[in-house]
Amino acid sequence: MRPGPLALVAALLLTTLAAPARATTDRHWPDVLRPAATNQFPEGVAWDPSRRALLVGSLTPARITAVAADATTTTVVTDPELPAFLGLEVDRAHQRIVAVHGAPGLPGGLAAYDLRTGTRAWSVPLPGAPNDVAVDPRGTAYVTDTTGSVYRVDRAGRVSTVVTDPRLGPELGVNGIAWHPDGYLLLATFVTGRLFRLQPGGELRELTLRTPLTGADGIALRRDGTLVVVTNALAPVPGASAAVHELVLRRDSALAYRVTPWADPAPTTVAATPHGDYVLDGHLDVLLGGGTSTDFVLRRR
Secondary structure, X not given: OOOOHHHHHHHHHHHHHHOOOOOOOOOOOOOEEOOEOOOOOOOOEEEEOXXXXXXXXXXXXXXXXXXXXXXXXXXXXXXXXXXXXXXXXXXXXXXXXXXXXXXXXXEEEEEEEEOOOOOEEEEEEEOOOEEEEEEOOXXXXXXXXXXXXXXXXXXXXXXXXXXXXXXXXXXXXXEEEEEEOOOEEEEEEOOOOOEEEEOOOOOEEEEEOOOOOOOEEEEEEOOOOOEEEEEOOOOOOOOOOOEEEEEEEOOOEEEEEEEEEOOOOOOOEEEEEOOEEEEEEOOHHHHHOOOOOOEOEEEEO
């Protein structure tokens, strides 16, 4: 029996609610970018609207590179005083790049650079194991510490603690972070796969998930409000896998409407761009295995 008009309308509405529209893709941006890079091993990625390019960091040595639509690269920041860059973000309103720096056994922190020249404005140390960063409209940066804290760093480089909470741990705890335009932060934890809403004043509330986001690494918020979470199995956590999760946020919950097993083995994070979401695999699995690399992968979701 063919469905009637009301049934068709209802089905259309359900489809619209369940799957928010993706960013418009651009035929000039390919589905996969493989920039040539010897042992760069980038962990973080961000969209730079001023260059119309993706920015990626580097674990060896500390540099930030712009990747164009044809996969050519240009060095934007080189900072030999720092060991490596992890998460990074473009603060377009204040023409800055903010980047988390650190390496195993070395102190970590946050550095700010001029978006146009790449000149460092400041670098400040942070406790614990800083990993990822988000920026609010005023230019305040928020940095996750995977041991269970989130720090605030204002535009002058002054540091304060937003929250320290055992729910954000244990080690390899809170990782990905994104600013929501409604005035709060979204946080994802790696080992436990939990998702939280954090108010800038420190109130922390867990969002209900049907299934934990085990292995959650980088996250990004699309302009339509969809949350994109990248998971991986770079650490031996039961249930973790390489995948991209798309979630609709509700008041006290997040509903995953699509989970895509990822073609690359070690994705770490994602950048929402006008040309679609680009997921970074910097071959960290190769690095952890003691190998070498000649490129990295940016694959469009």
